[in-house]
Amino acid sequence: MYRHFEEVEGELKNQILFMGSLAEEMIHLAVQGLVERKKEPLCHVAQNEERVNRLHIDVDNRCLNLIALYQPAATDLRFIIAAIKINSDLERIGDQAVNISQTTELLLSQPQLERKLLDIPRMAELAQNMLRDSLDAFVKKDVALARTVLARDAEEDQLKSEAFNELMQLMQSDASTIQRALGLILIARNLERVADHATNIAEDVIFMALGQDIRHHAEDAAG
Amino acid sequence: MYRHFEEVEGELKNQILFMGSLAEEMIHLAVQGLVERKKEPLCHVAQNEERVNRLHIDVDNRCLNLIALYQPAATDLRFIIAAIKINSDLERIGDQAVNISQTTELLLSQPQLERKLLDIPRMAELAQNMLRDSLDAFVKKDVALARTVLARDAEEDQLKSEAFNELMQLMQSDASTIQRALGLILIARNLERVADHATNIAEDVIFMALGQDIRHHAEDAAG
Numbered sequence: 156m157y158r159h160f161e162e163v164e165g166e167l168k169n170q171i172l173f174m175g176s177l178a179e180e181m182i183h184l185a186v187q188g189l190v191e192r193k194k195e196p197l198c199h200v201a202q203n204e205e206r207v208n209r210l211h212i213d214v215d216n217r218c219l220n221l222i223a224l225y226q227p228a229a230t231d232l233r234f235i236i237a238a239i240k241i242n243s244d245l246e247r248i249g250d251q252a253v254n255i256s257q258t259t260e261l262l263l264s265q266p267q268l269e270r271k272l273l274d275i276p277r278m279a280e281l282a283q284n285m286l287r288d289s290l291d292a293f294v295k296k297d298v299a300l301a302r303t304v305l306a307r308d309a310e311e312d313q314l315k316s317e318a319f320n321e322l323m324q325l326m327q328s329d330a331s332t333i334q335r336a337l338g339l340i341l342i343a344r345n346l347e348r349v350a351d352h353a354t355n356i357a358e359d360v361i362f363m364a365l366g367q368d369i370r371h372h373a374e375d376a377a378g
Numbered sequence: 379m380y381r382h383f384e385e386v387e388g389e390l391k392n393q394i395l396f397m398g399s400l401a402e403e404m405i406h407l408a409v410q411g412l413v414e415r416k417k418e419p420l421c422h423v424a425q426n427e428e429r430v431n432r433l434h435i436d437v438d439n440r441c442l443n444l445i446a447l448y449q450p451a452a453t454d455l456r457f458i459i460a461a462i463k464i465n466s467d468l469e470r471i472g473d474q475a476v477n478i479s480q481t482t483e484l485l486l487s488q489p490q491l492e493r494k495l496l497d498i499p500r501m502a503e504l505a506q507n508m509l510r511d512s513l514d515a516f517v518k519k520d521v522a523l524a525r526t527v528l529a530r531d532a533e534e535d536q537l538k539s540e541a542f543n544e545l546m547q548l549m550q551s552d553a554s555t556i557q558r559a560l561g562l563i564l565i566a567r568n569l570e571r572v573a574d575h576a577t578n579i580a581e582d583v584i585f586m587a588l589g590q591d592i593r594h595h596a597e598d599a600a601g
Contacts, residue, residue, distance in 0.1 A: 215459075215585075218459075219455060219456065219459060222445065222455060222459075223451045223452070223455060226449040228446045229446070232442060232445060232446055233442065236438075236441075236442060236445075236462060239459060239462065239463070240462070240463075240466065243463065243466065323556060323557060323560065326549065326553070326556050327553050327556050327557075330549070330550050330553055333546060333549050333550050333556070334546060334550075337546065337549075337560070337563070340560070341567075344564075344567075362438075
């Protein structure tokens with residue numbers, strides 16, 4: 156039964172949005188476990204991962220079928236190719252959340268570091284907002300919104316560098332903190348990777364909407 | 379002028395292979411700089427990155443044009459979709475090499491750690507072999523070879539964990555080593571990510587060849 160492309164496009168958008176909300180929740184839960192020193196949110200990370208992994212396969216198959224069935228050209232084809240790429244990024248964001256959750260589990264088995272979690276909660280919030288806006292830009296084909304995501308990536312990098320330096324100083328001043336500080340460094344790096352994936356998504360949105368590849372120019376402009 | 383799909387497929391394979399050889403060389407050069415304590419190889423990393431980034435855009439455009447022009451189905455379509463995904467992985471392998479190169483530059487500005495580089499050269503060699511074989515499997519549509527790549531990923535993870543633990547102990551026993559040991563930890567993690575990308579490529583090859591999605595089953599099997 157033939158349906159209009161707009162209809163199947165709408166379904167694909169919804170599936171990507173749902174997958175994105177699961178991935179975002181995984182980041183939220185992993186960092187919640189860290190901040191509140193609770194194991195319970197970490198269990199939900201593992202549950203969400205299974206769902207994200209199943210969606211990852213579903214979305215790829217759906218996109219392949221759409222290309223084979225509709226033989227789309229120009230904008231419609233670029234939309235599906237963008238969906239395939241975004242699908243990979245979302246799955247990898249889920250992997251980052253799993254890494255954060257695993258490191259958090261190790262950290263919870265040890266006494267809390269006196270030094271606060273620095274800007275890690277802020278890094279998580281920024282990365283989640285970037286992810287949400289990049290997907291919002293995807294479904295609305297909103298290039299201006301996608302560009303705001305690109306602009307925020309430098310802030311995330313800056314926060315990661317600051318956390319990195321403070322934690323290294325802490326390790327140098329007190330060897331008993333090394334293992335825990337290293338855990339936080341790795342978590343900061345995971346969050347930076349989440350922001351990188353959101354940036355990739357925003358770049359794919361711009362490519363999809365304009366048929367222009369801004370990826371490596373954007374990187375150059377950001378230094 | 380219409381050409382047979384096999385012909386354009388061959389060109390796309392060659393372009394991906396060339397891009398892969400550049401990415402592999404970037405890893406080799408970055409680790410060579412680290413092992414031999416020389417800055418010169420690091421300059422070539424930056425040069426290769428520009429070429430990889432240009433190829434990244436070219437390959438994506440070529441794939442989009444191929445789909446629009448040939449409207450391929452089944453195996454041919456899966457081949458092009460695999461090429462699009464492999465293209466992203468190669469570009470990100472290049473990014474990992476750039477990260478290794480930047481960390482190496484910092485390490486070269488400080489006295490060499492007494493402790494050797496542990497298994498970092500071996501990790502680099504393993505990751506490079508995995509990358510080479512995954513691309514070889516892609517062009518030959520060789521599922522058995524792709525499966526050997528998946529099997530090797532656990533070894534890379536093991537080497538990373540060992541390096542990680544030894545370096546943490548070193549930091550704990552001598553605070554003056556913290557910054558340098560942390561640099562090596564980050565490099566070990568970059569190499570692990572290169573092996574992950576090679577694993578992604580091998581999974582895409584199996585999907586392309588068999589029309590079967592083994593991705594998350596493979597992850598489950600590997601623990």
